[in-house]
Amino acid sequence: MQIILLVLVLLILAAGVFLAIGARKTRTMADEARATVPQAGQIIEVPGGAVHLLDMGPRDAPAVVMIHGLGGQMHHFTYAMTDLLKDDFRLIVLDRPGCGYSRRDTEAQAELTAQGRMIWAALEHLDVRDPVLVGHSLGGAVALGMAVDRPDQAKALALIAPLTRPDVSPSDAFAGLNVPNRTARRLLAHTWAVPMARAGALNTLNMVFAPEPWPADFLERGGGALGLRPESFLASVEDYMASDGIGAISQDYGARLKTPGGILYGADDALLDPVAQGQSMEEFGLEYKALPGRGHMLPITAPAECATFVRKMAARQA
Numbered sequence: 001m002q003i004i005l006l007v008l009v010l011l012i013l014a015a016g017v018f019l020a021i022g023a024r025k026t027r028t029m030a031d032e033a034r035a036t037v038p039q040a041g042q043i044i045e046v047p048g049g050a051v052h053l054l055d056m057g058p059r060d061a062p063a064v065v066m067i068h069g070l071g072g073q074m075h076h077f078t079y080a081m082t083d084l085l086k087d088d089f090r091l092i093v094l095d096r097p098g099c100g101y102s103r104r105d106t107e108a109q110a111e112l113t114a115q116g117r118m119i120w121a122a123l124e125h126l127d128v129r130d131p132v133l134v135g136h137s138l139g140g141a142v143a144l145g146m147a148v149d150r151p152d153q154a155k156a157l158a159l160i161a162p163l164t165r166p167d168v169s170p171s172d173a174f175a176g177l178n179v180p181n182r183t184a185r186r187l188l189a190h191t192w193a194v195p196m197a198r199a200g201a202l203n204t205l206n207m208v209f210a211p212e213p214w215p216a217d218f219l220e221r222g223g224g225a226l227g228l229r230p231e232s233f234l235a236s237v238e239d240y241m242a243s244d245g246i247g248a249i250s251q252d253y254g255a256r257l258k259t260p261g262g263i264l265y266g267a268d269d270a271l272l273d274p275v276a277q278g279q280s281m282e283e284f285g286l287e288y289k290a291l292p293g294r295g296h297m298l299p300i301t302a303p304a305e306c307a308t309f310v311r312k313m314a315a316r317q318a
Helices: 002-036 081-085 112-125 138-149 172-177 182-189 193-199 201-209 230-250 274-284 303-315
Strands: 042-046 049-056 063-067 090-094 132-136 156-160 261-266 287-291
Touching: 002 193, 002 230, 042 112, 049 112, 063 081, 063 112, 063 138, 081 090, 081 303, 090 112, 112 138, 112 230, 132 138, 132 303, 138 156, 138 230, 156 303, 172 193, 172 201, 172 230, 182 193, 182 230, 193 201, 193 230, 261 274, 261 303, 274 287, 287 303
Parallel strands: 063 090, 063 132, 132 156, 156 261, 261 287
Antiparallel strands: 042 049, 049 090
């Protein structure tokens, strides 16, 4: 009996040491990530949290709001797209609530419509009216939720590789985010999730950008390093678990999706099905175009085509 107790104690001690090593590694890597990609814009407090954003371009120009996807942040757009648009539009480029340097106060704020309402609140603070909503990937789902929630306030949609319906065949790139147990995800976030993410970063980036190569400066200029923080892992897991909310939003397309616009996809997107998620939205009046040979990360790999698409959709708001 004493031997069994001794073994149990040793196992508990070993587990504690293992977790402590992971926690120390995580703290170091998170500090490095924040130093690599520091806060770039202003923080606006809103009900449910805070929104970190950049407000650039002429204040009297048409407003374009740019909403990034799962696991991302504003730098997916500032990487190249904003330089192509900022002379002619007032660009509001933001970190979705919970992502980057934005904050959500409760997990309930991960719900897609809740994120949209936090963004609407930030736009009201800035006195931004009648915006064009640009949404990439999961940001497209949030933009659709915003348009359905307030059909008279969004003047155009420019959706880039958006999630528009429940994804029936999730990519393996999302496998590590399926952590429904809250205690387990928080333990992972502060111990080994970040070191494991760094170890698997090459494989993950290859899947996310496929069939295109990912740029060598993505971690710095594209903000990818910010993913190596406990809060980023938690936000991504919560976003992934909340992404099923697009099912409820999609049920309102017929009655409440009145905003004109369109969808741009990479024809060879490896994460989402361009036909099921993109072309199918022609039923609700959205234009559809697919770029041959392109993948999911169009704001970074095809910024000129994305900027042209945004201009075309913005012109439709009249």
